Amino acid sequence: MAPSTTHPSSPTLSSSPPDIKHPHLVLRPATIPERHHTWVLNKTSWKGILTDNAYYLREAHISSQDLTRNGGITYWILVDPATPCNPACPQSPDHILSACEAIRKPCLIARKNGEVEEVICYGIGSVYTSERHRGKGYAKSMLQLLGHQVKSLPDPSNPNESPRVGFSVLYSDIGKQFYHKIGWRPHQSSHISFPSKLPTSAPSSKAKNVLKSDLRALCASDCAHIRRVVTKTPFAPDVEARCVQFPTVEVMDWHHAREEFIGQYATSKAPTVKGAWAPIQQGAEYPPKEGSDGSDAAWVIWTHDFAEKKLVFLRLHAPTIVSSNESAVAEAIKQLIIAGANEAEAWGFKEVISWNPDDITEVAVKNVFGKESEGGYDLVHREMDSIASLMWYDKDGSEETEPAGIEWCMNEKFAWC
Numbered sequence: 284m285a286p287s288t289t290h291p292s293s294p295t296l297s298s299s300p301p302d303i304k305h306p307h308l309v310l311r312p313a314t315i316p317e318r319h320h321t322w323v324l325n326k327t328s329w330k331g332i333l334t335d336n337a338y339y340l341r342e343a344h345i346s347s348q349d350l351t352r353n354g355g356i357t358y359w360i361l362v363d364p365a366t367p368c369n370p371a372c373p374q375s376p377d378h379i380l381s382a383c384e385a386i387r388k389p390c391l392i393a394r395k396n397g398e399v400e401e402v403i404c405y406g407i408g409s410v411y412t413s414e415r416h417r418g419k420g421y422a423k424s425m426l427q428l429l430g431h432q433v434k435s436l437p438d439p440s441n442p443n444e445s446p447r448v449g450f451s452v453l454y455s456d457i458g459k460q461f462y463h464k465i466g467w468r469p470h471q472s473s474h475i476s477f478p479s480k481l482p483t484s485a486p487s488s489k490a491k492n493v494l495k496s497d498l499r500a501l502c503a504s505d506c507a508h509i510r511r512v513v514t515k516t517p518f519a520p521d522v523e524a525r526c527v528q529f530p531t532v533e534v535m536d537w538h539h540a541r542e543e544f545i546g547q548y549a550t551s552k553a554p555t556v557k558g559a560w561a562p563i564q565q566g567a568e569y570p571p572k573e574g575s576d577g578s579d580a581a582w583v584i585w586t587h588d589f590a591e592k593k594l595v596f597l598r599l600h601a602p603t604i605v606s607s608n609e610s611a612v613a614e615a616i617k618q619l620i621i622a623g624a625n626e627a628e629a630w631g632f633k634e635v636i637s638w639n640p641d642d643i644t645e646v647a648v649k650n651v652f653g654k655e656s657e658g659g660y661d662l663v664h665r666e667m668d669s670i671a672s673l674m675w676y677d678k679d680g681s682e683e684t685e686p687a688g689i690e691w692c693m694n695e696k697f698a699w700c
């Protein structure tokens with residue numbers, strides 16, 4: 284069993300937002316047995332193709348990655364202090380009214396006035412109320428408490444420090460209203476979907492396979508690129524601030540820990556190819572050298588979804604387009620699209636997905652598969668599932684309603700949790 288990421292010294296949240304329906308309820312980190320109870324409760328929603336036991340093992344496995352260990356993830360439970368845990372606990376998890384988890388991630392906020400902050404954000408997931416407690420406002424109360432108080436959580440590796448929390452995100456599978464009403468505003472949630480079967484006219488891909496050992500260099504280079512693009516690109520008139528999560532190697536490893544676990548379970552094989560890389564300039568080096576911002580190559584880091592049998596692009600890195608590199612970038616992205624289709628086909632998947640694609644990616648997909656109107660690909664604007672939603676925290680800690688003009692950059696699948 285993975286080491287616990289919550290411990291007795293974890294904070295019990297105290298202050299409550301004013302309009303909460305159940306002010307007497309308490310939100311606190313789960314103990315190790317309680318954490319297991321939350322998995323017992325929520326397995327019917329999220330175990331997918333796994334058995335119950337395999338699901339518990341997977342959750343333990345992904346909670347012990349670099350991103351999540353040592354306080355990187357906290358499992359929160361809503362409890363009634365008047366109904367203490369049954370002494371027979373861990374056999375009796377009835378005192379858990381609602382549960383969720385929150386993962387700390389590094390991110391950046393850039394403002395129009397030139398101010399730049401490297402802050403923490405929380406990704407909230409696995410929001411769950413057991414069936415017999417549903418419809419009583421428990422999930423809503425839990426999220427109101429967490430959303431209100433998460434911004435002042437201390438750094439678990441250094442409890443005397445409270446690094447600023449800039450925002451929190453979650454990905455709603457129950458439409459746009461539930462979370463919006465309590466402060467998480469829905470943002471663009473689209474994806475492009477193209478088949479794994481390439482048309483006979485498609486050239487073979489010249490892209491290079493990305494291996495796990497190269498992810499650290501690729502992610503560092505991509506983060507340098509993102510830092511520059513998000514802070515230096517001129518702001519559109521209606522944008523006041525930009526926020527972005529960093530696609531670090533720890534974030535990618537967490538996704539890959541999940542895919543490898545399910546891949547082993549479903550097929551007895553774990554994927555070893557983690558993406559594809561294509562040069563844009565002659566002499567581009569793979570993997571990128573330390574300090575590079577990846578302006579000489581494009582690459583994709585992907586994950587295999589064995590439950591839905593799809594290849595999912597976690598992050599597609601391409602340099603900023605200028606007139607001198609436009610056709611080379613377009614050609615490199617085309618190579619990545621073809622490489623993605625080949626990888627999906629090799630696993631017997633029918634589909635490849637990329638979240639919130641930019642124009643040049645859509646054009647590359649069109650060049651390979653033909654027009655959307657002729658069935659070449661689909662551009663889907665999701666309304667119910669994986670709705671990227673954001674709660675904004677002002678610097679003085681007083682604001683929870685997202686002001687107008689916040690641009691969520693690089694809102695791709697890597698940021699999901």
Ligand SMILES: CC(C)(COP(=O)(O)OP(=O)(O)OC[C@H]1O[C@@H](n2cnc3c(N)ncnc32)[C@H](O)[C@@H]1OP(=O)(O)O)[C@@H](O)C(=O)NCCC(=O)NCCS
Binds near residue numbers: 417423455
């Ligand atoms: C979704 C879920 C967490 C809601 O828990 P709950 O404690 O019953 O929710 P609440 O009683 O706090 O409901 C609060 C509001 O959300 C609405 N709501 C509840 N479940 C909803 C759902 N599945 N879809 C849309 N709205 C929902 C309620 O109508 C209520 O609205 P109101 O404030 O306007 O009256 C619970 O149904 C659940 O665990 N479902 C399975 C797992 C899941 O889908 N989790 C969400 C993943 S994003």
